[in-house]
Each structure stands twice: as C-alpha cells, then as structure tokens.
Amino acid sequence: MSIKIMELKTILQKLRNKINKIDELILELLFKRRKIAIKIAKKKIINKFPIKDKNREQELLKKLINFGKKLKLSKKYIQEIFNIIIHDSIEIQKKIKIEKKNNNDNNQLEIACIGPKGSYSYIAAIKYMKKYKKNYFIKKYNNFEDIFNSIKKNKFNYAIIPIENNYSGFIPEVYKLLIKKNIKIIGDFYLPIQHCVLTKPNIIFKDIKKIYSHNQAFKQCSNFIKKFHYLKIKYTNSTSEAMKIISTSNKNNIAAIGDKNNSKFYKLNVILENISNQINNKTRFLILNNYDINKINSQKKNITLILKTKQILLFYIIQILYTNKIEIIKLKLNSYHKNQIKEIIYLEIEIKKEKKIKKILKILEEKDIIIKNLGSYSRLNISK
Numbered sequence: 026m027s028i029k030i031m032e033l034k035t036i037l038q039k040l041r042n043k044i045n046k047i048d049e050l051i052l053e054l055l056f057k058r059r060k061i062a063i064k065i066a067k068k069k070i071i072n073k074f075p076i077k078d079k080n081r082e083q084e085l086l087k088k089l090i091n092f093g094k095k096l097k098l099s100k101k102y103i104q105e106i107f108n109i110i111i112h113d114s115i116e117i118q119k120k121i122k123i124e125k126k127n128n129n130d131n132n133q134l135e136i137a138c139i140g141p142k143g144s145y146s147y148i149a150a151i152k153y154m155k156k157y158k159k160n161y162f163i164k165k166y167n168n169f170e171d172i173f174n175s176i177k178k179n180k181f182n183y184a185i186i187p188i189e190n191n192y193s194g195f196i197p198e199v200y201k202l203l204i205k206k207n208i209k210i211i212g213d214f215y216l217p218i219q220h221c222v223l224t225k226p227n228i229i230f231k232d233i234k235k236i237y238s239h240n241q242a243f244k245q246c247s248n249f250i251k252k253f254h255y256l257k258i259k260y261t262n263s264t265s266e267a268m269k270i271i272s273t274s275n276k277n278n279i280a281a282i283g284d285k286n287n288s289k290f291y292k293l294n295v296i297l298e299n300i301s302n303q304i305n306n307k308t309r310f311l312i313l314n315n316y317d318i319n320k321i322n323s324q325k326k327n328i329t330l331i332l333k334t335k336q337i338l339l340f341y342i343i344q345i346l347y348t349n350k351i352e353i354i355k356l357k358l359n360s361y362h363k364n365q366i367k368e369i370i371y372l373e374i375e376i377k378k379e380k381k382i383k384k385i386l387k388i389l390e391e392k393d394i395i396i397k398n399l400g401s402y403s404r405l406n407i408s409k
Contacts, residue, residue, distance in 0.1 A: 055110070059117060066118035076118045082111055123179060123315055135181035137164045137172050140263030143283070143290035147265060149216050149310045150185040152407045167262055169198050173206045176313055183211075184313040190218070192303040193244035195357060199311075203331070204369060209400040210329050212312040214407040220246050220306065222297035223268060223288045224280045230296050235259060237267035238282035241308075246282055249300040268293055312402075326401050327354055328382065332370040333395035339368060345388055346374065349381060366395075376401055 069076060086107060093103040136154055138146035147163065154161040164181050166172045172184050188203075189195045220242055222230065235257040236250075242264050243250060250256065261267040267281035272291035285295050332342065339358055346353055355373035376382055389396060 058110070059114070062114040062117055063121060066121040069118065070122055076122060077115055085111070119179060119315060123182070134161045134183070135164050136161055137166055137175060137181045137184040139166055139169065139172070139186070140265040141165055141269055142265060143268060143287040144263040144265035145216065145218060145284060145287070145308060146185055146187060146263070146310070148284070148287060149187075149214075149308075149407075152216070153183075153185055153214070153310075153312065153405070156405075156407055169202055173202045173208065176208050176315060177206070179315060182314070186311045186313055187241070187308050188213070188311045190241060190245055190306070190308045192301070192306060193241055196241060200357070200371065203329075203371070203399065204397075207397075208313050209315060210311050210402050211314050211400060212402045212405050213309060213327075214312075214405040215307045215309050216407065218245070218301065218306045218308050219285050219299060220282050220301045221285045221288070221295045222280050222300060223271065223283050223291075223293040224296055225271060225277065226292075226294050228277055228280070228294070228296065230280075232278050233280045234278040235276075236280050236282060237261050237270050239264050239267065242267075242282045245302060245306060246300050248302045265290070312405075326376045326403055327373050328376050328401040329399040330370075330372045330374070331397040331399065332368075332372060332389065333366045333397075334368040334370070335365050335393055337367055338392065338394065339370060341392070342370065342372075342389065342394075345385060349385055351375070351381070351385060 066076065068074075086104065089107055090100050090103050093100070134154070136150050138144070138150040140146055142165070144165075147165065150163050154163075166175070169186065172186065175181065176184055186199055187196055188199050222233075222236070224233070233256065237259045238246075238261060240260055243258060243260070250258065259267075261270065264281070264283040265287065268283045268288065268291040271279055271281045272293060280296070281293070282300070283293075285298060288295055343353070343356075352375040353372070354375055355371070357371040359369040359371075360367070374382075386396060386398075
C-alpha cells in the first residue's frame with residue numbers, strides 16, 4: 026500500500042471521527058430538546074392549552090430557514106429535518122397528556138362507543154370499564170368515522186369498537202378505518218350476543234309487519250329473516266337505536282332485533298329468543314387509543330399489522346411466518362390497485378419472542394413492504 030493511500034485513510038478516519046462526535050452531540054441536543062418539550066407539555070396540560078400550535082410551528086420554521094441561509098443550508102433540507110423534530114415533540118406531548126389522564130384515578134375516564142344506551146357496544150364498554158377501571162363516563166357516537174376522528178383529537182381515553190362476529194365476519198367499515206387511520210389497539214375481548222325479537226308490551230309476533238335493527242344483527246339472524254320473508258327490513262345505526270324507535274313509536278306492528286338484557290333500557294318485551302344463526306354467537310371488540318399503553322398482564326400477546334405491498338407477496342409473507350414458527354391468528358387480504366399498492370393485508374400474529382418479531386419486520390421491510398403496526402395487546406376475559 027502506498028504512503029499516499031495510507032495518509033489519505035488516516036485523514037479520512039480523523040474526519041469521520043469528527044463527524045461521529047458531531048452526531049453524538051446532535052443526539053444529546055435532541056435529548057435535551059425532548060426534556061424541554063415534556064416540561065412544556067406538563068405546563069400546557071395544567072393550564073389546558075392545546076398541544077399543537079400551528080402559528081408557533083410556522084414562525085419557528087421561518088426563523089430556522091432564514092438562519093439556515095446564512096449557513097448555506099437549503100430550505101428543503103431544514104424543513105425536512107425540523108418537520109420530523111417538531112412532529113416528535115407534538116407526539117411526545119400528546120402521549121404525556123393521555124398517560125396523565127389514564128394514571129390519575131381521581132379523573133373520570135371517558136370511553137367512546139357506538140349507539141345509544143343499551144347497544145351491544147354500550148354493554149361491552151360498561152363490562153370493560155367495570156372490570157379494569159374505577160371511575161368512567163361513556164361517550165356515545167352515531168358512527169365509526171366520528172369515533173376514529175375523535176381518537177386522533179384525544180377526546181376520550183378509550184374506544185370500544187366491534188371488529189368482527191364469529192358468524193358474519195369483519196365489519197367492513199371498521200376494517201377500512203383500521204387501514205386508513207393511525208390508531209393503536211391496546212386490547213380485545215369477545216362478548217356473547219343473544220339476539221331476540223323485541224316489541225312494546227301486549228304485542229304478539231303475528232302482528233309484526235316491519236322489523237328494525239343494525240345491518241350486522243340482520244346478517245347474524247339471516248335464517249330467521251328468510252323464514253319470515255314477509256317482514257319489511259329497516260336498517261339502523263345500532264340495535265339500541267332500533268329499540269329506541271320501537272319504544273317511542275305509536276305503531277303496534279313493528280319490532281326490533283336486539284339483546285334480551287338490553288331490552289330493559291327501553292321497557293320492551295322479548296317475544297322470541299335466540300334467533301341467531303349460530304348458537305354460540307359472539308362479537309369481538311377492540312379497545313382503541315392513540316398509543317400502546319396496555320398495562321394488563323398476560324402470558325400471550327397478539328400484534329396486529331397492516332401490510333401494503335407493491336407486488337403479489339402474500340405467499341412469501343405466509344412462508345416467512347411459517348419458517349419462523351410465528352402463529353397467524355387472523356389474516357385478511359384485499360387486492361388493491363392504487364398508488365402502486367397491489368395488496369393490503371390485515372395480519373394478526375401471536376408474540377412469543379420480541380426479538381423474533383423484530384427480525385420478521387426487518388425481513389418484510391427489506392422486501393419494500395409498507396408496515397403499519399396497530400399495536401401489541403392482550404386478549405382479555407370479560408364474561409357476559
């Protein structure tokens with residue numbers, strides 16, 4: 026090796042050492058910046074100030090861009106770096122806000138669900154909160170879109186959302202929102218569902234001409250509906266909305282499909298019981314939040330991923346999981362042809378070793394697979 030090459034290598038190493046020291050200094054400064062952001066968050070929470078301040082962000086970027094010009098740094102370079110730093114600061118502050126809410130036992134926890142009082146989601150929310158929390162308030166929404174939008178705005182602590190039924194399968198709207206929105210699953214549980222025909226007092230079944238309920242309830246009772254095909258079907262946003270319509274109507278020829286235990290909320294009579302297609306009918310509910318803050322201990326945990334692929338890679342993904350002995354709990358595939366994405370895969374797998382999961386994710390990322398992690402969580406046991 027010539028003396029010139031040796032000298033060049035020595036010079037390069039010295040320069041690289043300088044860069045390493047600068048990089049370490051940058052990380053130390055970012056750490057200090059985070060600590061200050063945490064202090065700011067605590068002050069904002071106490072004084073009930075909003076976490077995000079667009080004017081402050083724009084003003085900061087403008088000053089940094091002007092300062093960067095003096096250092097001969099491009100506008101795009103500064104924007105890209107500080108957009109990441111500012112986003113990190115906002116996310117840290119949001120997380121602190123939620124954790125402060127959840128850790129304060131004196132605060133009344135808010136939990137969101139679909140439907141008026143007496144819906145299956147409402148009952149699921151009560152059962153969850155009674156088992157795991159002390160003080161709660163249920164916030165009722167009319168549709169899933171509003172709940173998901175409110176999650177991002179931190180309008181409540183938790184949301185209880187039905188995701189699938191063991192007979193009718195996934196709820197399409199919820200499935201699409203899980204793909205579209207950035208949320209975290211912090212737990213899930215099953216709730217037995219006992220569909221019944223409900224009416225006002227002193228009404229008999231042969232008088233019924235029209236029946237109200239949610240789309241999912243009709244699917245789960247499709248055999249019953251076919252048997253009495255003359256009944257007119259009316260769809261509602263929830264089973265509890267159907268019960269409310271019956272209880273407030275002057276008509277005596279209408280009924281609702283709903284749960285026996287929930288009929289008491291609307292003073293309705295059960296005239297036919299257990300009309301579900303499946304005897305062991307049950308619905309799976311997800312517990313959602315902005316962050317993975319699950320603190321319930323469990324030997325088993327699941328992780329839910331949304332995988333977006335630019336090639337047809339389903340078989341390859343299954344093969345990778347099988348080779349690494351990763352158990353697939355749930356898999357749903359959607360063909361997709363937009364923005365070069367060909368497949369969207371909803372995947373639930375069981376976690377046994379965190380290192381192995383990290384290894385799998387790295388392999389998938391190397392295949393140019395876009396991965397959205399919806400969170401790792403425990404399966405909860407909430408009895409009827």
